[in-house]
Amino acid sequence: VCLWDEGEGLGGMNHFMLPRWDGKGLPSPRFGNIAIPKLIEAVVGVGARRNRLVAKVFGGGNVLGQGEPPLRYNVGFRNADYAIQALALEEIPIAAQKLKPNHGTKISFDTFSGEVILRPLRKMEQQLGGL
Numbered sequence: 684v685c686l687w688d689e690g691e692g693l694g695g696m697n698h699f700m701l702p703r704w705d706g707k708g709l710p711s712p713r714f715g716n717i718a719i720p721k722l723i724e725a726v727v728g729v730g731a732r733r734n735r736l737v738a739k740v741f742g743g744g745n746v747l748g749q750g751e752p753p754l755r756y757n758v759g760f761r762n763a764d765y766a767i768q769a770l771a772l773e774e775i776p777i778a779a780q781k782l783k784p785n786h787g788t789k790i791s792f793d794t795f796s797g798e799v800i801l802r803p804l805r806k807m808e809q810q811l812g813g814l
Contacts, residue, residue, distance in 0.1 A: 684696060684697050684719060684722060684738055684739075684770070685739040685740070685741075685790070685792045685799060686731070686738055687731075687736065687794065687797040688732055688735045688736055688737075689797060690732065690735050691731050691735075692795040693729055693730055694731070694794035695725055695726045695794060696722070697718040697721070698742070699712060699717075699719075699762060700713045700714070700758075700762075701714050701715070701758060702714070702764075703715060715766060715769060716765070719766070719769045719770070723736070723773065737776050737777070737797075738770050738776065738778065739778055739779040739780065739792075739799050740766050740767065740777055740779075740780040741799070741801060742759065742762070742782065742784075742787075742788055743760055743763025743782045744759045744783060744786055745757055745760065745784070745785050763783050767782075781801060786803045786805075788802070789801070789804055
């Protein structure tokens with residue numbers, strides 16, 4: 684999830700691994716329901732205006748390449764769906780999205796211009812941690 688305030692030229696992004704923290708252990712931004720509110724708080728904390736934030740959402744891919752598993756087993760798909768739902772609840776419009784590919788994606792986000800560059804990861808890069 685990338686958040687951006689065009690008027691201030693400010694933004695930030697997160698990368699969460701699971702959609703929801705279950706309340707066990709410490710809350711961590713590895714979970715979408717922790718990461719998205721923390722990202723909003725962080726960009727507003729450095730001067731972005733909450734009412735001008737727009738989102739750009741990417742990823743949620745089927746990076747394990749195991750065909751089309753049922754939704755309940757595909758964590759990437761669940762993460763993508765959670766991001767869309769959470770941003771709707773936060774009333775943050777989505778300006779761009781590319782979700783649920785069959786590969787990993789490397790993202791570069793220019794927080795001043797709002798430009799996002801996507802690069803699909805090859806299978807070897809995914810295995811080596813996204814070089």
